[in-house]
Amino acid sequence: MLRFLLSFLFLAAVAGTRAAEVSVIPLPAGNLETQGELLLPLDAPVKAPATPAGERAVRLVVEALGGNVRRTENKGGPGVVFEPAADTKDEEAYTLEITPNGARIRGGEAGLCYGATTLAQLIAKAPRDGGHFRLQCRTITDAPRFGWRGFMLDESRYFAGEQEVKRLLDAMARYKLNRFHWHLTDSPGWRIEIEGYPALTTIGGRGNEADPEGKGEAEFYTKDQIRSIVRYARERNIVVIPEIDMPGHADAAVRAYPELGGGGYKKPAEPLKWPRFTYNPGSPAVWEFRAKVFQEVAELFPEAGMIHFGGDEVHFGWGGWSSLPEVRGLMQRENLPDNAGVEGWFVRDTASLIRRMGLKAGGWDEIAAQGLPVDGTVVFWWRHDQPQVLQNALQRGYPVVLCPRRPLYFDFIQHESHKSGRTWKGFNPLADVYGFPDALGLTAEQESKVLGMQACLWTENAATTRRREFLTWPRLIAMAEAAWTPRERKDLASFEDRLRAELPVLRTGGVVPYDPFANSPEVTDEGANATHLDHP
Numbered sequence: 001m002l003r004f005l006l007s008f009l010f011l012a013a014v015a016g017t018r019a020a021e022v023s024v025i026p027l028p029a030g031n032l033e034t035q036g037e038l039l040l041p042l043d044a045p046v047k048a049p050a051t052p053a054g055e056r057a058v059r060l061v062v063e064a065l066g067g068n069v070r071r072t073e074n075k076g077g078p079g080v081v082f083e084p085a086a087d088t089k090d091e092e093a094y095t096l097e098i099t100p101n102g103a104r105i106r107g108g109e110a111g112l113c114y115g116a117t118t119l120a121q122l123i124a125k126a127p128r129d130g131g132h133f134r135l136q137c138r139t140i141t142d143a144p145r146f147g148w149r150g151f152m153l154d155e156s157r158y159f160a161g162e163q164e165v166k167r168l169l170d171a172m173a174r175y176k177l178n179r180f181h182w183h184l185t186d187s188p189g190w191r192i193e194i195e196g197y198p199a200l201t202t203i204g205g206r207g208n209e210a211d212p213e214g215k216g217e218a219e220f221y222t223k224d225q226i227r228s229i230v231r232y233a234r235e236r237n238i239v240v241i242p243e244i245d246m247p248g249h250a251d252a253a254v255r256a257y258p259e260l261g262g263g264g265y266k267k268p269a270e271p272l273k274w275p276r277f278t279y280n281p282g283s284p285a286v287w288e289f290r291a292k293v294f295q296e297v298a299e300l301f302p303e304a305g306m307i308h309f310g311g312d313e314v315h316f317g318w319g320g321w322s323s324l325p326e327v328r329g330l331m332q333r334e335n336l337p338d339n340a341g342v343e344g345w346f347v348r349d350t351a352s353l354i355r356r357m358g359l360k361a362g363g364w365d366e367i368a369a370q371g372l373p374v375d376g377t378v379v380f381w382w383r384h385d386q387p388q389v390l391q392n393a394l395q396r397g398y399p400v401v402l403c404p405r406r407p408l409y410f411d412f413i414q415h416e417s418h419k420s421g422r423t424w425k426g427f428n429p430l431a432d433v434y435g436f437p438d439a440l441g442l443t444a445e446q447e448s449k450v451l452g453m454q455a456c457l458w459t460e461n462a463a464t465t466r467r468r469e470f471l472t473w474p475r476l477i478a479m480a481e482a483a484w485t486p487r488e489r490k491d492l493a494s495f496e497d498r499l500r501a502e503l504p505v506l507r508t509g510g511v512v513p514y515d516p517f518a519n520s521p522e523v524t525d526e527g528a529n530a531t532h533l534d535h536p
């Protein structure tokens with residue numbers, strides 16, 4: 001790809017053509033304007049291989065041309081042709097060539113769809129002239145900077161529901177994002193049906209951040225809904241990564257099955273908000289639970305290749321653990337000196353179980369200190385105030401997903417005037433998201449271990465759809481470009497220009513973004529009643 005890009009840039013220089021800006025988000029890696037225009041008829045023929053990717057590519061372009069236009073077989077006129085490229089090394093790469101005779105897209109499976117997405121954006125912005133769209137001729141040569149371009153949604157603190165998630169996946173696909181990290185379990189609520197443990201959802205599914213004891217209705221995804229969402233994501237080249245958090249953040253599961261409990265949260269300021277915060281790491285009942293849950297989860301997410309098991313915020317052992325007989329037995333058998341040793345053992349044991357299932361074990365950056373094998377582990381760096389945690393993980397050779405609180409936690413505010421949401425010696429404005437990860441100053445060698453980046457929306461502070469979307473957009477568009485576009489092509493002013501034209505597109509899709517140009521009013525949860533779209 002690199003060699004191809006270089007020769008492309010060389011040709012651009014020889015031809016004396018300046019690579020002109022193109023109204024596409026994320027900005028493509030290479031864009032060369034050429035002579036002439038393509039007059040693309042609304043009923044242009046659109047041809048593609050009869051594969052799922054080909055069919056999706058056709059649908060994207062036909063929709064952009066006006067989905068209700070009847071397609072005639074005007075074989076002679078200019079049209080759109082998709083060709084699979086068998087030789088491509090990066091299956092997300094594509095080229096899009098627009099000439100007066102038509103548009104031609106070549107790429108791998110995902111590449112064909114990304115080429116279609118790009119062409120659809122160009123058509124949407126092109127002037128329409130009678131029965132034609134007028135498209136400037138150009139050659140776009142495109143591939144992503146990072147292979148992991150993700151978004152994490154916390155559905156435990158508040159449940160979003162199928163309709164909102166599918167709308168999110170639609171918007172993610174538009175900006176070529178390809179990982180949806182689904183935080184399905186945490187203290188307030190357990191959101192995924194598990195047949196072996198039905199009370200996880202009938203009891204653990206009740207509750208949210210405002211209802212820690214679970215007095216409300218159960219809110220969760222049935223297995224059929226999960227399958228439907230995974231399929232919907234797949235159709236948009238998005239892989240869904242399930243997270244089942246342990247050994248902490250366990251209250252909902254322990255409310256349902258008290259015998260799994262290992263003791264609660266003892267933060268001085270919130271004495272016992274989460275009295276069942278941990279699993280009992282020495283209990284065979286917990287080990288059996290873990291194995292059965294993971295088995296069902298793995299079946300539901302066949303393409304994930306990973307189970308993310310959390311591993312966060314237990315802080316090297318839980319005070320109460322050493323009073324549990326099962327933990328004392330474990331300490332003796334495994335020769336573990338203290339609670340920190342017990343936590344380390346549990347993390348290693350959980351990761352090893354996941355690897356034996358043929359999957360990678362994903363976890364928050366705490367796991368990088370536990371001596372897990374480099375091959376079967378993916379570390380999610382979140383503690384922005386601890387850059388050495390990232391340095392160490394990279395040095396040990398772990399593949400890392402970058403998702404530091406600053407600037408990638410979207411529960412942080414995005415404008416200094418905003419009152420609702422987190423801050424930490426600053427906040428997370430659009431420009432900081434866009435500038436990431438370049439501000440980190442990673443070496444090329446370090447960057448080669450970085451799988452990519454993702455934004456995380458934690459929802460303690462986001463009870464409603466409108467609030468969640470206000471926090472997500474447009475920052476997620478900035479992240480999408482930061483993760484896709486080569487560093488040397490990134491330009492904040494150009495991005496903002498293109499973003500201005502994009503905000504109305506989001507609104508058309510029903511998403512109401514924060515408008516950073518007009519500093520639109522802050523959307524908070526105050527006075528809200530319907531917490532998600534599925535509610536009447």
Ligand code: TNX
Pocket residue numbers: 312313364382409411422458459460
């Ligand atoms: C830290 S990120 C957490 C979450 C919170 C979030 C709030 C992480 C691994 N743990 O449990 O929701 O901060 O910003």
